[in-house]
Each structure stands twice: as structure tokens, then as C-alpha cells.
Amino acid sequence: MNMLMNVDYDGMIPNNVGLNQDVRVRKALEKWHPGYLDWWQDMGPEGFQQSLVYLRTAVSVDPKGWAKFDYVRMPEYKWGILLAPQVEDRKVSFGAHRGEKAWQEVPGEYRAMLRRLIVIQGDTEPASVEQQRYLGKTAPSLYDLRNLFQVNVEEGRHLWAMVYLLQKYFGADGRDEAEALLQRRSGDPDTPRMLGAFNEKTPDWLSFFMFTYFTDRDGKMQLEALAQSGFDPLSRTCRFMLTEEAHHMFVGETGVTRVIERTCQAMKDAGIEDPNDIEAVRKLGVIDLPTVQKKANMHFSLSLDLFGNEISTNAANAFHAGLKGRFREERLKDDHQLESGTYPVLRLIDGKIENQDVPALSGLNMRLRDDYVADCNVGVGRWNKVIESFNIPFEIKLPHVAFHRHIGEFAAVKADVDGNVISDAEWEKRRIEFLPSDSDREFIEGLMQPQYELGKFASWIAPPKVGIDNKPGDFEYVKIA
Ligand code: BYC
Numbered sequence: 001m002n003m004l005m006n007v008d009y010d011g012m013i014p015n016n017v018g019l020n021q022d023v024r025v026r027k028a029l030e031k032w033h034p035g036y037l038d039w040w041q042d043m044g045p046e047g048f049q050q051s052l053v054y055l056r057t058a059v060s061v062d063p064k065g066w067a068k069f070d071y072v073r074m075p076e077y078k079w080g081i082l083l084a085p086q087v088e089d090r091k092v093s094f095g096a097h098r099g100e101k102a103w104q105e106v107p108g109e110y111r112a113m114l115r116r117l118i119v120i121q122g123d124t125e126p127a128s129v130e131q132q133r134y135l136g137k138t139a140p141s142l143y144d145l146r147n148l149f150q151v152n153v154e155e156g157r158h159l160w161a162m163v164y165l166l167q168k169y170f171g172a173d174g175r176d177e178a179e180a181l182l183q184r185r186s187g188d189p190d191t192p193r194m195l196g197a198f199n200e201k202t203p204d205w206l207s208f209f210m211f212t213y214f215t216d217r218d219g220k221m222q223l224e225a226l227a228q229s230g231f232d233p234l235s236r237t238c239r240f241m242l243t244e245e246a247h248h249m250f251v252g253e254t255g256v257t258r259v260i261e262r263t264c265q266a267m268k269d270a271g272i273e274d275p276n277d278i279e280a281v282r283k284l285g286v287i288d289l290p291t292v293q294k295k296a297n298m299h300f301s302l303s304l305d306l307f308g309n310e311i312s313t314n315a316a317n318a319f320h321a322g323l324k325g326r327f328r329e330e331r332l333k334d335d336h337q338l339e340s341g342t343y344p345v346l347r348l349i350d351g352k353i354e355n356q357d358v359p360a361l362s363g364l365n366m367r368l369r370d371d372y373v374a375d376c377n378v379g380v381g382r383w384n385k386v387i388e389s390f391n392i393p394f395e396i397k398l399p400h401v402a403f404h405r406h407i408g409e410f411a412a413v414k415a416d417v418d419g420n421v422i423s424d425a426e427w428e429k430r431r432i433e434f435l436p437s438d439s440d441r442e443f444i445e446g447l448m449q450p451q452y453e454l455g456k457f458a459s460w461i462a463p464p465k466v467g468i469d470n471k472p473g474d475f476e477y478v479k480i481a
Contacts (some may be wrong), residue, residue, distance in 0.1 A: 200302060
């Protein structure tokens with residue numbers, strides 16, 4: 001099958017869902033479009049709307065070649081609606097309906113639950129664009145500037161993806177939710193975004209890399225779980241979104257790697273052996289490793305909150321209904337119904353952190369979170385390999401899951417990075433040992449000076465190993481207007 005043939009690329013909304021024949025949905029989306037563009041102008045990348053950016057645009061859903069690269073002004077980006085190809089005879093693969101035909105329409109009894117999942121997913125996409133909107137002003141290179149904008153336009157496309165599902169399958173209330181997605185604002189005290197981590201600031205580029213490493217990886221896990229959905233249009237949408245998501249995590253992982261590499265190189269050149277000699281390292285115009293660790297602590301703990309509560313009836317119901325599965329459900333060897341059986345969950349029991357076996361269905365948020373932590377550790381291992389290659393005695397470690405939490409049982413206590421419960425007073429005293437302090441923030445802020453010269457990079461970050469789309473090091477990724 002030639003999947004390219006199914007994509008209508010010339011209309012106002014490129015798509016492979018037959019919008020041309022679907023007049024009602026097309027009209028609804030065309031009506032939503034101007035509001036989206038207003039939102040993009042108001043809340044999208046500040047100061048670069050007229051610049052020409054070397055971006056990839058999804059033009060097909062063929063895994064072998066789905067994107068084309070070209071210069072685009074961001075407001076003219078083609079935000080298309082692309083679903084992974086329909087799998088013939090796809091079945092619901094878990095929950096009470098396991099083995100039944102996957103649904104092409106919303107099952108009435110699950111309508112509210114499904115809408116909630118889609119709205120929460122949709123809400124995170126524009127939120128991240130809002131959080132990152134000032135970063136262009138301090139980009140460490142044109143390469144990084146382009147990557148930021150690539151991530152931003154694709155998060156915009158992911159919003160379109162969720163809005164399509166709302167408009168197509170949820171009638172008037174779907175339309176209202178689609179509007180509301182353009183009204184909420186990250187960090188706004190009156191109309192905040194729905195999940196905590198998406199109301200935090202992304203104040204500097206190290207935070208941006210940590211966000212794309214840790215928070216986009218939550219995105220990956222949640223999308224993987226929704227890609228299992230028995231509601232086929234949601235599954236197909238998420239499967240295609242995951243193709244784009246991989247680049248976002250690449251930006252995060254390689255971004256942090258390049259920061260670490262530059263720091264280690266500068267330390268070596270200056271003959272500094274002690275990674276904790278923060279003052280000496282900072283004088284070199286690079287970010288000391290303990291501060292990198294604190295940023296990781298911050299973004300990892302905020303991202304853990306996105307997995308919800310330890311014990312979750314919502315998660316149990318969504319699995320039972322066949323709407324949200326587990327990570328790589330099809331590879332797991334059990335009955336895929338989980339009506340019996342348990343899962344070990346770290347809980348707060350009488351003030352102590354202990355493992356407890358809970359009904360497998362109730363522990364699903366934590367199961368996904370455990371898979372997430374394992375996935376996070378893979379890249380952390382690669383960061384440590386870089387440090388090791390310079391013979392510097394320092395290891396980046398992910399903090400304990402009880403550390404710095406705002407959602408779930410551990411929100412009730414203060415814990416150090418090793419998971420020891422500590423008093424409020426001790427927490428206040430040691431907080432800056434674990435999380436960036438005002439002076440850490442000021443130092444990083446001071447380093448964040450834009451570097452827009454062709455092929456040049458800011459002092460605190462190494463160049464990438466290879467260019468985007470195999471372009472040479474001095475390629476003009478953004479023609480700043
Ligand atoms: N903040 O039963 P529980 C991405 C609420 S990131 C605020 O544990 P559940 C991206 C919860 O709503 C992926 N409130 O919840 C990354 C519930 O309230 P109600 C985004 C929270 O449903 C980077 C109550 O607490 N996608 O794509 O099992 C850039 C009870 O909680 C939070 C999804 O998240 C929180 N953190 O789990 C761009 C997928 N956590 O409704 C994009 C869809 C919980 O009872 N969402 N609450 O009043 C879900 O699967 C689930 O809703 C959650 C929460 C995992 C978020």
C-alpha cells in the first residue's frame with residue numbers, strides 16, 4: 001500500500017483522514033484554525049515568527065520517509081492531521097473487552113472517560129510551547145534554535161491531533177473542549193494548564209534539555225499506553241505522534257550530553273580534577289556537574305508527578321474499559337485483564353516508605369512509572385559514560401521517587417534524594433543541596449547569551465556530533481528575520 005497516496009497535502013489542513021469528504025469536521029476545524037493561529041502568535045516562540053526555519057514537516061505516515069525538510073515561517077507551518085495506517089481486523093488487546101473488534105466510534109459508556117484522557121493529553125501540548133516561548137532569545141546556536149522550534153511546531157501538531165479527535169468524535173462538547181484548549185495558559189493562576197509540570201517555568205536551556213529528556217519521556221510513556229487503546233482512532237493518532245516524539249527526546253538527551261561534555265573538556269583543559277569545586281568550574285564559563293545533577297533532580301521529580309497517584313481507580317477503570325493499556329502491552333505475557341494478581345508499589349505506610357503488593361489494576365500508574373524510570377536510566381547511563389571518559393569522579397543519579405513530590409502519597413512528606421524521610425526544618429536547610437538555588441539560577445541565567453553566528457556555539461555547550469538532515473556544521477538552520 002502506498003501510504004503517501006492517502007495524504008491530502010495541498011488543502012489548508014494536510015491530512016490522511018479524508019477531511020475533504022468529511023464536511024462537518026472540516027468546517028469545524030477550519031473554524032478552530034484562526035483561534036489556533038492567534039494562540040500561536042500570542043504564545044508561540046517570541047520574536048521569531050517571521051524567521052525562516054529549516055523544519056521537517058510530516059507529509060506521510062510511511063515509516064521509511066514521512067518527513068520533508070525545508071525553510072518555513074512558523075505561522076505558515078503545515079500542521080497536519082496524520083494517523084498511523086489502520087491495521088486490518090485490529091482487536092482490543094486488554095481489559096474486559098479483550099478480543100473484541102477495536103472500536104471505530106466512541107463506545108457510549110466510556111465517552112466521558114475517553115474525552116478526559118484526550119483533553120489531558122491535548123492540554124500538555126500547547127502548554128509546553130507556552131513554557132518554552134522565550135528560549136529563542138538565548139539560544140546557544142542556530143542548530144539548537146532550530147531544534148527548539150521543531151519541537152514547538154510538532155507540539156502544535158499534537159494539539160491538532162487531539163483536537164481532531166475531539167471535533168470528529170465528541171460533538172458539541174468536543175468543540176467546547178477544543179476551544180478551552182486554546183484558552184488555558186501555562187502558569188496562569190486563574191486559567192492554568194491541567195497538570196502541574198506544565199505550569200512550571202522552563203527558564204533556561206539546561207531546563208529545556210532536561211524537560212525534553214524527562215517530561216517528553218512521560219509523553220512517550222503516556223502515548224505508548226494510549227497507543228494500545230481499543231478506540232482505534234486514538235491508537236492510530238498516538239502511534240504517529242510517537243514517531244515525532246523520538247526527536248524531542250533526542251534533543252534532550254544529546255543536549256544534556258553536550259553540556260556535560262563541554263564541562264568535562266573545560267575542566268580537563270584547565271586541570272581541574274574536583275567536580276565539586278564549583279567556583280573554579282564556573283569561572284570557565286561552563287555549568288558545573290553538581291548543578292546539572294540538581295536540574296535533573298528537579299525535572300525528574302516534576303515528571304514523576306505526571307503519572308498520577310500510587311493507587312488509581314481512574315487508571316484501573318481505563319484499563320478495564322480497554323482505553324489505556326500498559327507500556328508495550330502486546331509483549332507482556334499475562335492474561336491482559338489483571339482482574340487478579342498484584343503489583344508491588346512503593347507507598348507511605350505509617351510514615352515509612354515501603355513496598356506493598358496492591359491489586360494489579362490499581363497499581364497501573366506505578367507500573368507505567370516504573371517502566372519510565374527504567375527508560376530514564378538508560379540515557380543517564382550514557383551521560384555518565386561521558387563523565388567517565390574524562391576520568392572525573394562524578395556520577396549523575398536519579399533521585400528516589402519520594403523526593404520532591406507534589407502528587408501522590410509522597411506529597412505528604414519531605415524526603416532527601418536517597419528516599420530518607422526528613423523533617424520540614426531539615427528540608428528547608430538542605431533544599432539547595434538537592435534543587436537549584438537562587439544563585440545557581442542566576443549563574444545559569446548569566447550564561448544564557450544568544451549565539452546566532454553560523455557554526456558557533458555558546459561557551460557552555462559542545463557542538464553536536466552530526467547536523468540535522470546531514471547538514472554541515474555551519475548550516476544556516478534559522479534565517480533570523
Ligand atoms: N496534576 O487517579 P489519579 C506529554 C488528578 S506528557 C494535577 O492518580 P489518573 C508531553 C487526576 O486528574 C503526557 N492533577 O489520576 C510532554 C485526578 O483528578 P480527577 C500527557 C493530577 O487519571 C512534553 C486525581 O488527581 N498525557 O504528552 O490515574 C511536552 C486522581 O488521580 C495529576 C497524559 O497524561 C497531576 N500531575 O492519572 C508536550 C495521558 N495527577 O479527574 C507533551 C492522559 C493526577 O479525579 N492522562 N491528578 O478530578 C492520564 O492518563 C491520567 O489522567 C494521568 C493521571 C496519568 C495524568
